[in-house]
Amino acid sequence: MKLEWFGHVIDGKEVPSASGETFTSIDPYTQQAWAEIPRGDAEDVRRAVLSARTAFDEGRWPRMGFAERGRLIHRFADLIEAHATELAMADTRDMGKPISQSRDNDVPRTAMNFRFFADHARLSTGETLPMDTGHHAFTRFDPAGVVAAVAPWNFPMMLESWKVAPALAWGNTVVLKPAEDTPTSATIMARLAIEAGIPPGVFNVVHGFGPNAAGQALTEHPDVDRITFTGESGTGRVIAAAGARNLVPVSLELGGKGANIVFDDAELDNAVSWSIRAIFTNTGQVCVAGSRLYVHRAIYDEFMRRFVEQATAMVIGDPKDDKTQIGPLASMEHFGKVSQYVAEVEPDGGHVETGGVLDGWRVAPTVVTGLGQNSRHARDEIFGPVVVAIPFDTEDEAVELANDSRYGLNAMLFTENLSRAHRVSSRLNAGSVWVNCFFIRDLRAPFGGSGDSGIGREGGNFSREFFTEPKAVVMQIDQQQPSH
């Protein structure tokens, strides 16, 4: 089969690696290579950072003004929408994401991220700080410079846009390193950015691997002013150390092990259907997945009966088919990891209520019972369609179980009791809490986590803080001598 080519995009041109090296992207459904990608190294990163630095320093983009920059970013979003099928197919072929999710969720959200941050930057206001000393102070938010963005494979274009959009909107230039398993949509986006009229060097893409390769070279590059990373907690530690060496601010969106608490006063149909989505969307490869399911004992049997029934009924198939809800896992390596956890359920004393490992890098929606809070399955981020259900008796116990994790990314709770919803939300150690729903985002709200889930928040003003240098300007109004 002839492979499709997706190059680096450096300084407005689609190019191969300086070394001429390439790698391939494997479609996990066919298990065949479908795309050829340049394998970037330190030299490609050097060229991309130089291009981003030059584009920033010559000043056209950072000084363009919010209205004109916003117009170009909106045109870019228009092109993303016009190329929805191509972009959706790229992510689906790279990582097996069901097409209904890549086309109907990820593409619109990618376009929306660009639109939102363009508008947010344009409409954003600073503070004026009237002083009673004959001075006047106000704040400015100046672009930070060159942004290094390193992305994971689970929501390729969507999470990349989550970084690139605010960085561009605030006048920065960007070098993006997509995950090696999902490179192709980034090249398509960079092609569209050029078509939209975004100047050369403003948005660069360098492909390649992480350690001792493009990812490491980018995060260690001394000419980078911000590092935004989404991925595993272990990688986050390495990247935080690289940022520390260069004294560069780092934003880290890392792993999770979301608690999903279903109280006995929950509206059961709603709780079951959101809980299914919370764990099985994107075949469980979601940082905010509700992978720990805590159900009040009074409703445990009835809830689990309905939950297992719906999990069993999910359509497993070709991710390019509109009806498919569960595709293959993203890679052979990841399939190996997830299937190992499934194989260890029964030896560890648990029970697989439904699901299990299938052929073709597939794992059926898997519901595990009989394992305790201290089991590996309840503690580790499995990052697949595997949920561990544990009953609880009291509200205090539910909160304690939910908070007993090294991750602090997100939690869900289902209750019809308003006081309980407020009380429990305030007690959960989580950057996002969803009450009677899952993964609903307001782009003005903070997103991120604590502990092994990362450092910092992005979204709205939180992204502004990260992607700019906030500045205080103090002006003297009266010509008076300082009194000290």
Ligand code: NAD
């Ligand atoms: P990963 O850490 O293996 O890789 C992420 C990116 O980092 C890739 O582009 C990779 O090439 C690069 N990388 C790896 N080692 C590097 C190094 N030493 N220096 C620089 N770059 C390096 O993560 P993954 O497997 O692609 O993604 C899955 C993980 O991402 C899960 O843990 C998931 O929870 C997390 N995630 C978190 C969020 C969030 O918002 N908190 C969102 C999505 C995914």
